[in-house]
Amino acid sequence: MPTILGQNQYGKAENRVVRITRDGDTHHIKDLNVSVALSGDMDEVHYSGSNANVLPTDTTKNTVFAFAKEHGIDSAEQFGMHLARHFVTSQEPIKRARIRIEEYAWERIETTDGNSRFIGADEVKHSFVRKGQEVRTAQITFDGDRWEVLAGLKDLTVLNSTHSEFWGYVKDKYTTLKEAHDRILATDVSAWWRYNWTSDEDRAPNWERSYAQARKHILQAFAETYSLSLQQTLYQMGSRVINSRSEIDEIRFSLPNKHHFLVDLEPFGLKNDNEVYFAADRPYGLIEATVLRDGVEARIPVDMTNL
């Protein structure tokens, strides 16, 4: 049976580009997932394998990152228009470009304590939390006599665009990681904490307020810690919760290190001054630990945060 080629398109999907714009020590973030689909005179590559009309998908990826540097990202629409116009007008065989973009919204982490040297008025200028993300969790156990209440959250996505370093680590023959003195630190916070209330004879905590306060302290500690490792940030977040909430004795975190790699723009004659990053989704570092009030026994199961 003879066959003919039908509709076809190609390009690089899901380019995760993060653009940081620095206005003094106030940083702005644009976080996009950009998919490029090109079509045009592409019969030959399908029929005979001739690549004469094919702009590599790898090039379309590079263009996304280079344009983030060269043109900035004012809006997803404008950025998409720049890209689409570029592909259609610069390559004769390309007749149509479809750019799909998802934009992830971030808001600044607020502080009310006024106790950090990194804080402006009431916001940390380089610390962000993803909008509308987290899921609140709870686990209640009762044996007819005693209560155990665990509470927590997951998918609370946070990012510091500076005040994070990672260096001085062990190096063996397989180590290739470059030491970082100014990197992005981003994670999806999963946490479980345990209330020390166990008996109906005692007054139970105000669950709503405790949750809101624990969340606030986690965010503020993340924003206000000058981090030398995600492990250190984790410990700061945990001890901030334990020290400020007497009703909580124990907190366990599972923190994926969401790596952001600086994109090498040198091949395109562009300098990347800590502005354009590739947000990798996997593999990721996974940093997990419990922080306890001194003298209490650890009860939160080690694998709780993976449930």
Ligand SMILES: O=c1[nH]c(=O)c2[nH]c(=O)[nH]c2[nH]1
């Ligand atoms: O904060 C970090 N902790 C690590 O243990 C680690 N390991 C790594 O490769 N990068 C990082 N970052």
